Amino acid sequence: MNTDTGFDQEPFAAAIPRSESVLLLPKMDCPSEENLIRMALAGVAGIGSLNFDLAAHTLSVTHQGEAQAILSCLAPLGLGAQLITSEPIADGAWPEIEPVDDAGEARTLRWLLAINGLMFLVEMVWGLLAESTGLIADSLDMFADAAVYILALYAVGRSVALKRRAAHLAGWLQVILALGALGEVVHRGVTGSEPESVAMMGIGAVALAANVICLMLIAKKRHHGAHMKASYIFSANDVIANLGVVIAGALVTWTGSPYPDLVVGFVISVIVLIGARRILRLQ
Template sequence: MDCPSEENLIRLALAPISGISTLKFDLGARTVTIEHAGAAESLVDALAPLNFGAQLRESRKIEAGEHGVVVSTIAIPKMDCPSEENLIRMALADTPNISALQFDLAGRQLRVTHTGDAEPLLERLTPLGLGAELTSTERADTVPAMQSRDDAGEARTLRWLLAINGTMFLVEIIWGWISQSTGLISDSLDMFADAAVYVLALFAVGRSLAHKRRAAHLAGWLQLVLAIGAIAEVIRRGISGSEPESVTMMGIGAVALVANIACLILIAKKRDHGAHMKASYIFSANDVIANLGVIIAGALVTWTGSRYPDLIIGLIIGVIVLGGARRILRLQ
C-alpha cells in the first residue's frame, strides 16, 4: 500500500464489515490502524483478496474513554450545493483524525466525527469564505459506521450527468450568442459549473489530494474567466443595445429545463447513497429554478418588448457563477 488508489481499495474492502469506527492510514509506514468491535482476523480476511500482503501486527482493547472521539457541529451559512460540499471535503481531506463527515445542506451545517481539537477544522474551512463557525463539540456515544457504496453505479450516473451538462453548456452558449441572449449565455455557465463538479468527482477517484486541488483550481480559473466574460457581455449589451430573440430564449430554456429534469431523475435513484449524491439532487433542483428564470425572462421580453428582463437574469446568474468560481480558488 503506497498510494491513494490502494487506500481507496482497502476502504471498499472493509466497508461491508460492521463495527468499524475509524480508519487511520499511514502510507509512509504502510500501515492502517482500525478501531473496531469484534475479531481482528475478520479484517485481515477481508483484505487478503487484495494481495497487498496484509498482516496483523497488533490488536489490543481500548479502555473506556481512551479513544476520545467527539462530534463537532459546524454551521456553514453559505453551503447549499455540491460544489461547496466538494470544496469542504477537499479542504479537510488531509486533516488527521477525522473518521466521518455528515453534511446537512438543508440545515447548512456539518457534523465532523474526530479526535483532538476542533480548531484545525476551522483553520481549513475559514479560507473558503463560507462563514464556517463552530457551534458545539460533544463526546460521541457512537461513531457512524462505514457504509457500503455502489461506486461503479455512482460513476455511471456521474458520467451521464457530465454528458448532459457538458452538451447543454455548448448548446446554450452557442444559441445564446446567436440570439443575443445574455440569459442563455449565463445559464450555459451554470451548466459548465455543474459539469466541473462532476469532472472533479470522477477525477478524484484514486488521485492524490494535490491532483484534486490542481484540477479544482483549473476549473475555478476557467469558470472565473467565463463568468467575467458573461457579466462584461451583459454590461456591453446594456450600453450598446441588444435585441434578444424571446422565442429562442424560451425554446432553449425549455430544452435546458428538460435536461435538468433528466438529471434529477438520474440522481433520484442514487440520492440515498450518500451526502454527495443527495447534494447533487438539490443542486440540479436549483438549476431548474434558473432555467425557469430564463423562460420567464423570455416571456417578459415578448410581453414588454424590452431587453431588460434578459439582461437582469443574465446578470443574476453570472454573479452566482462568479461567486462559485471565487470559492473554488480560495481552496488552499
C-alpha cells in the same frame, strides 16, 4: 441526514480523545461547496466521517483532536463555518461507514456530465446567435455543474494536491467565462441588443427538460451519500435558473425590452462567479 466520508479509515491512538462536532455553514448549499469541504479536510488527520445536512446548512464531523483544527481548514472557504457543539464519543462508538455503490454512482455522474456538457455548448451557441445574455449565463451554470461532476469522477484515487489543482483549474475557467458573460451584459446594455425571445424560451425549455432528466437520474441515488444528495439539490436549484430564462424570454416578448434578458444574465453570471471564487479560495 447522510453519512459519507472521502477519507481512508486509519487506526486511532487511544490516547487522543474522539469527538463529534457539529458545525454551521450558512453558505453551504451546493455540491461544489461540499467537494471543497472534502478537499479542505482531506489533510486533517483523524477524521472519521462527514455527515452533511444541506437543508440545515450543517456538517457533523467525527474526529480526533480539537475541533478548532477543522474550523481553521474551513475558514478560507468563506462559508461562515461556526462550531455549534462538540461532544466526546465513548470508546467503541466510532461510527461504521456503510459501503456505497461506487460503480453505479460513477455511471450516474457520467450521464450527468454528458447532459450538462452538451447543454453548455447548446446554450452558449444559441445565446450568441440569439443575442441573449440569459442563455449565455445559463450555459455557464451548466458548465459549473459539469465541472462538479468532472471533479467528482476525477477525484477517485487521486492525491489531495492533484484534486486541488484540478479544482483551481475549474475555478479559473468559471471566472473567465463568468467575467466574459458579465462583459457581454455590460456591452449589450450600453450598445443595445435585440434578444430573440422565442429562442430564449425554446432553448430555456430544453435546458429545463435536461435538468429534470438529471433530477430523475439522481433521484434513486440521492440517499446514497451527501455528494449525491447535493447533486440532486444543485440540479433542483438549476431548474429555477432555467425558469428564469424562460420567464425573461416571455417578458422580452411582452415588453419589447431587452432588459429582462440582461437582468437574468447578470444574476446568473454573478452566482457562477461567486461559486468560482469559493473554489479558488481552497488552499
